[in-house]
Amino acid sequence: MGEKGKTRGAQILLAIIVLIMLTVFFWEDIFHKVPSMENIFLIALSIGTILLSLYYLLQVIKKPSDIFLESQKVSCVIRCVSCDYVSTREFEKGDFVLKEVGTCPRCGGNLIIYSIFRDVKEKERRSE
């Protein structure tokens, strides 16, 4: 585990300890006391603190987005220049649009890469 991982582990542990301590300390107020203004205030404070701790915990656990690790699927649409034959395959290094990539299995005409595009994740599309 690297230095970053150790710090992260310590932060998670600290957040969990704080969360447990707060829950134990305010347990009586939340569940066993007769409601009064003071108790309601303490309950609100307890819930607020617990939620804040949970939020902090989630922030610590949340993995930072790493755009270098994002893999994207790039497809090539191959078409025959003589007939309506179309096929799709994954992009290979050296491919480019209008590159001739063989002969048509249907009519023997030239096959060309008609288009190259990446597939966008639904999440990315929705965020627009």
Next chain:
Amino acid sequence: MFMGALIGSIQQEAAQDFGWIFQVIWIVVLVVIWIYGQRIQTALMLREIEGSLRKLKVMRDKGRQIVISAIKELGKSSEDLAARVDRILEHIDIEPVTLDPTGVIKRLEHIIDVREFRLKDEVKQMVPEADETQINNLTNVLEAAMALNQFYKIVRHYYLMGKKTLSFYIILQIQMLLPLIMRESEAFVRALGAFTLGQPIGDGAGALVAARLMYGKTKRIIAPSTVVSEVDIDGRRAYVIKAKGPGGNVGKPGEAIKQILEGVNGNIALIIMVDAAQKFEGEKTGEVVEGVGAAIGGPGVDKYKVEEIAAKYGVPFYAILIKEGIEDVISTMRKEIVDGVEDAIGRIKRIIHENTKEGDKIVIAGIGNTIGIAQ
């Protein structure tokens, strides 16, 4: 039992003292915020900038690493490679003086030409056995890495200056722009991948339109790194222009249009320019819109040339724009943009039908980086 009693007594005491402790805390908080409010805000903003700066540094280093790997992959692995790449990444372009604006376009074009020549020459020296396409793609990779380096240095400059002076307004300037800078930087990171693999990018939408129209026809070089093909579209003779692909290159469409118009003494019925354009938030990627004017981005040299020559001969010019987000412009082309290209071709044909007659000569220019798109 004992724990319950202990907790009960602690809570009872706490409840009694709570009222005045709470008041004191509030007063202290108010005084602190009143006196140090801006300082606290400054510290928070600096923290935010610091986080982004760290991310930018990772991006910058990754860009440098990709450039070095791409060059090594093409054969050359000299000892001074890293030092040479570092030197290129620090490359600076000095804009021409505008105190006397006369001839500024010509001077700007000269600087751009020198820069392009210099970068390509550096790449050629590092990878002498590379072909034209590889040199162009590597130059694009270098440019993306240079942009990331520049972003990092600008943000670092404001961050350190803000930290030194603790000036709220210096920090505020960069903090406000940070979301846009980060968005653009992430786009450049994605561009590194596309340029390294030679994949078509969103900016190449215009070039793809031209490529589709000129496929199978004879081409000739009309301007540096720019090709033209004469295509018959429903009885009209169309001069279709695009940058020479499939290497990463934008060519000189302005110069090409000028050459064609001068070659036929302005006897052109219509100029149609197709380019990718930045969409507004809420607009769909790949949406096609029409307009008038010279649809060319960049520093303005080509735009100026088209406007000048079109005005000289009184030729109307139409623009067809394929909308896309900043993050799509330099990353691998999306399916929606390819669909937009098909739509744009349909619109070109409609505009030609509506505005010209058989036998007319027209110019169709597909603008943009032609990486991954041949002709």
